[in-house]
Amino acid sequence: MRIGINLPFKQANGDAPTAQYLMQRARRLEEIGYDGIWMGDTVGRWNFTGVDSLQWLEAAAAGTERIELGTAVMQVPLRRPVEFANALMTLAALSGGRFSAGLGSGSLPADFEAVGVDHAARFRLLREGAPVIRALLNGETVGTACLHPWPNVAKPPILIAAWHNGPWLKRAAQEYDGWIASAFNTNLQAFRQGMQRYRDFGGQGRTMIATIGVNLSAESKALKDDERYNLVCGPAEALERIHKVADLGFDDLLVARLNYSSEDWPDDELIQLRELTRMVQTVK
Amino acid sequence: MKLGISLPFYRPDRTAPTSQDIQRRAHAVEQAGFDGIFIGESIGRATVARPDVLHWLVAAAAATERVELGTAILEMPLRYPVEFAQRLMTTYALTGGRFVAGVGAGSTRADFDAVGVPYDERFRLFNEGLPVVKRLLNGETVGTANLHPWPNVRGRPPLLIGSWESGAWVKRAAREYDGWMGSGLTSFNAMRQGITRFRDAGGSRAMVMTVGVNLKAPREPQPDDQRPYRLYCPPDEAADRLARIASLGYDWVCLTSIDHTEADITDEDLAAIRSLVPVHS
Numbered sequence: 180m181r182i183g184i185n186l187p188f189k190q191a192n193g194d195a196p197t198a199q200y201l202m203q204r205a206r207r208l209e210e211i212g213y214d215g216i217w218m219g220d221t222v223g224r225w226n227f228t229g230v231d232s233l234q235w236l237e238a239a240a241a242g243t244e245r246i247e248l249g250t251a252v253m254q255v256p257l258r259r260p261v262e263f264a265n266a267l268m269t270l271a272a273l274s275g276g277r278f279s280a281g282l283g284s285g286s287l288p289a290d291f292e293a294v295g296v297d298h299a300a301r302f303r304l305l306r307e308g309a310p311v312i313r314a315l316l317n318g319e320t321v322g323t324a325c326l327h328p329w330p331n332v333a334k335p336p337i338l339i340a341a342w343h344n345g346p347w348l349k350r351a352a353q354e355y356d357g358w359i360a361s362a363f364n365t366n367l368q369a370f371r372q373g374m375q376r377y378r379d380f381g382g383q384g385r386t387m388i389a390t391i392g393v394n395l396s397a398e399s400k401a402l403k404d405d406e407r408y409n410l411v412c413g414p415a416e417a418l419e420r421i422h423k424v425a426d427l428g429f430d431d432l433l434v435a436r437l438n439y440s441s442e443d444w445p446d447d448e449l450i451q452l453r454e455l456t457r458m459v460q461t462v463k
Numbered sequence: 464m465k466l467g468i469s470l471p472f473y474r475p476d477r478t479a480p481t482s483q484d485i486q487r488r489a490h491a492v493e494q495a496g497f498d499g500i501f502i503g504e505s506i507g508r509a510t511v512a513r514p515d516v517l518h519w520l521v522a523a524a525a526a527t528e529r530v531e532l533g534t535a536i537l538e539m540p541l542r543y544p545v546e547f548a549q550r551l552m553t554t555y556a557l558t559g560g561r562f563v564a565g566v567g568a569g570s571t572r573a574d575f576d577a578v579g580v581p582y583d584e585r586f587r588l589f590n591e592g593l594p595v596v597k598r599l600l601n602g603e604t605v606g607t608a609n610l611h612p613w614p615n616v617r618g619r620p621p622l623l624i625g626s627w628e629s630g631a632w633v634k635r636a637a638r639e640y641d642g643w644m645g646s647g648l649t650s651f652n653a654m655r656q657g658i659t660r661f662r663d664a665g666g667s668r669a670m671v672m673t674v675g676v677n678l679k680a681p682r683e684p685q686p687d688d689q690r691p692y693r694l695y696c697p698p699d700e701a702a703d704r705l706a707r708i709a710s711l712g713y714d715w716v717c718l719t720s721i722d723h724t725e726a727d728i729t730d731e732d733l734a735a736i737r738s739l740v741p742v743h744s
Contacts (some may be wrong), residue, residue: 189613193614194613194614194615195555195613195615196555196556196557196618197524197556197558197559198521198524198525198557198558198559199525199559201557202525222545222546222549222550222608223545223549223608223609223610225611226611227611227614228552228610228611228612229549229610229611230549230552230553230556231517231549231550231553231554233515233518234517234518234521234550234553234554234557235553235557237482237518237521237522237557238521238524238525238557240482240522241482241483241486241521241522241525241526242525257543257546258542258543258546259541259542259543259578259579259580260505261507261577261578261579262506262541262542262578264519265506265513265514265515266517268512268515269514269515269518269519270515271516272479272480272481272512272514273479273480273481273482273518273519273522274481274482275481275482289607292548292606292607292608293545293606293607293609294543294545294608294609295543295545295606296543301565304573322576322577322579323505323507323573323576323577324507324576324578324579325577326512326513327509327510327512327513328512329473329477329478329479329512330477330478331478331479332512340642382596408473426679445487
């Protein structure tokens with residue numbers, strides 16, 4: 180089972196990370212054997228600092244050679260699609276093709292209120308924006324816009340964040356390169372239903388579960404099917420939980436923490452988590 | 464007068480560079496003794512790929528320690544102010560405090576048409592948006608938005624205004640922001656008029672951006688003072704033309720290759736270009 184992780188948001192003393200700080204962390208994750216670095220996206224949501232995740236990934240690209248880089252996920256409605264697509268193309272170029280773009284409508288109203296975009300319009304804005312982004316990254320002209328991608332820069336894979344019971348799962352299956360399910364307020368039941376629908380719609384792309392909380396020192400108890408999915412439990416139980424989503428057919432687990440420094444999430448747990456996911460094969 | 468230079472957008476065969484390519488060039492620029500790397504943006508007007516320049520600066524930051532890293536300029540109205548401010552704050556953090564944000568209303572209709580923002584709204588959007596950006600970077604709440612800047616980046620990056628020499632924004636750049644960026648694409652007369660107005664309004668940091676350089680070009684006649692100011696001439700002539708800019712009292716001049724490929728200005732050319740302006744003490 181593949182595993183990805185997000186980057187820290189601050190230094191141990193509370194200062195802002197520099198490019199060098201993130202490069203060092205990214206290099207370490209590559210050494211430990213993580214498959215990917217995946218960043219979420221918030222704008223003005225929390226009572227701590229949010230970042231431009233694409234630039235965060237650019238810093239990771241600067242310090243690594245092989246590890247995959249991705250967003251899980253960027254909220255399309257908070258950007259203008261043409262300008263946003265240009266940033267995605269740039270990261271695809273500088274990372275040497277290691278970037279995958281996870282896109283979504285966004286869900287919480289806070290970011291929309293902060294930026295000044297109508298939260299009720301989010302699905303329409305994604306419906307309009309995502310095809311524009313895809314076409315532009317393919318080098319097509321939309322309106323008067325054409326990004327003229329560099330000849331050696333292919334369209335990055337586009338994965339779509341979708342609820343298990345919503346309309347975007349069908350589009351993810353039929354029009355894009357994969358599906359990102361969120362562990363945020365979601366459980367095994369929903370993952371199972373979502374995967375069934377994704378396959379029924381003909382989806383053969385990559386499937387991922389994002390925003391998974393981890394604490395392998397936590398007390399263990401069995402996870403019920405209707406409880407929020409996480410890896411906040413001891414290693415043996417974590418292995419069980421990883422098996423459960425591997426058996427459903429998910430390809431990637433993306434673990435994440437908020438507002439942390441490299442020192443807050445030390446090597447021992449990162450290595451242990453990598454070892455656990457290595458023991459599990461996705462069932463296709 | 465300090466000297467900056469842009470980075471290439473293409474390898475010699477016009478393919479995209481990687482982060483490592485950018486890092487190598489940025490390191491060479493720093494080693495050659497330049498004071499800064501400043502890059503302009505365009506979205507939609509070009510018939511070839513143009514990067515998101517903040518990404519270029521992050522790659523440059525990865526391999527440098529000293530040079531300033533800046534934009535010249537970003538067309539602010541093409542973005543939502545809150546999301547844009549978060550991006551500027553991010554670049555400032557990642558560059559370890561070396562980022563200088565040159566921002567402007569934009570002046571090229573094609574970019575607005577491509578992105579889908581009404582060109583005629585650009586000044587209104589800039590007038591309304593930039594104060595919001597500044598307040599957010601200061602850690603203030605605007606509407607429901609608050610960026611919660613890390614304590615060591617609050618109130619940054621410096622915001623410099625790119626505007627025409629005759630507009631109202633030269634004075635606002637002097638009084639409300641951190642400096643003014645004129646463009647070599649205007650003319651010597653415009654550069655003179657701009658800095659006069661800027662200094663009269665009490666402005667401190669004045670920069671001339673986008674001065675084209677090609678020391679291998681056939682000697683172009685000295686451009687008359689109404690036309691774009693550029694250095695398509697041998698080194699002795701180029702040094703004289705830069706001394707004229709310095710004589711106007713500009714603090715910085717930033718050069719760019721017009722074709723933006725690595726072959727246009729090679730790593731080997733950097734030393735010759737650096738020596739066109741006496742090293743700032």
